[in-house]
Amino acid sequence: MSNIESRVLMMLIASALMGFVGCASVQAPHGYLPDASGEQEDVYGGWITLEYSAGNSVETADGEFIAFRDSSVYVLTEFRLIRIPSKDVRKANVEIYSKNTLMFALWTVAGTASTATQGWYSLISAPLWLLTGIPSTVSESMDGRLERENPSTSWWLSASKFSRFPQGIPKGIDPDNLVLKKHRYE
Numbered sequence: 313m314s315n316i317e318s319r320v321l322m323m324l325i326a327s328a329l330m331g332f333v334g335c336a337s338v339q340a341p342h343g344y345l346p347d348a349s350g351e352q353e354d355v356y357g358g359w360i361t362l363e364y365s366a367g368n369s370v371e372t373a374d375g376e377f378i379a380f381r382d383s384s385v386y387v388l389t390e391f392r393l394i395r396i397p398s399k400d401v402r403k404a405n406v407e408i409y410s411k412n413t414l415m416f417a418l419w420t421v422a423g424t425a426s427t428a429t430q431g432w433y434s435l436i437s438a439p440l441w442l443l444t445g446i447p448s449t450v451s452e453s454m455d456g457r458l459e460r461e462n463p464s465t466s467w468w469l470s471a472s473k474f475s476r477f478p479q480g481i482p483k484g485i486d487p488d489n490l491v492l493k494k495h496r497y498e
Contacts, residue, residue, distance in 0.1 A: 356493050357477075359374065359377070360374065360377035360404065360406050361405040362403070362404055364402055373387050374389070375388045375389035375492070376492055376493075377471075377472075378393065378475055379479075379481050380472040383397060383465065384398060385397075385401060388491075392488075404458075407457050408458070420446060421445075427441065476490075
């Protein structure tokens with residue numbers, strides 16, 4: 313392979329890697345979210361990350377999405393259950409299941425690098441790997457996630473189907489006795 317081909321290939325690989333920097337990262341702890349096939353069977357709520365107004369400051373909270381009821385969002389953090397008025401939420405992110413973003417990114421980089429053996433044809437095949445691999449990786453990183461700035465009540469009602477209690481915390485359940493998934497701490 314000539315020096316020019318090597319430089320072009322290295323630039324293409326560097327571009328691919330920089331493109332992956334923009335992929336959405338997972339906020340949930342490793343092992344908390346089920347894979348896509350197990351999402352329907354998981355009895356726990358999705359992982360929610362909130363940015364909200366608290367007086368004159370902006371706070372963040374993350375944990376299991378327990379419920380949306382009476383214009384409030386209930387989040388089970390590592391330490392306790394908190395209630396946040398939905399009108400104070402500036403940004404909400406609910407993650408529903410785990411993704412294979414890293415695998416998509418690695419396949420794209422490996423496929424692009426493999427074109428080094430193709431000589432001048434790599435000038436065609438490397439960009440094709442990047443043109444298909446980068447959008448696929450970005451799409452995978454955004455799958456299984458609901459995000460909204462200044463979410464409305466209708467958005468909360470729609471997102472609540474991914475909470476532990478989609479119809480609100482049932483009577484007879486003491487919210488203070490709720491616990492996160494055990495493997496949350498593994």
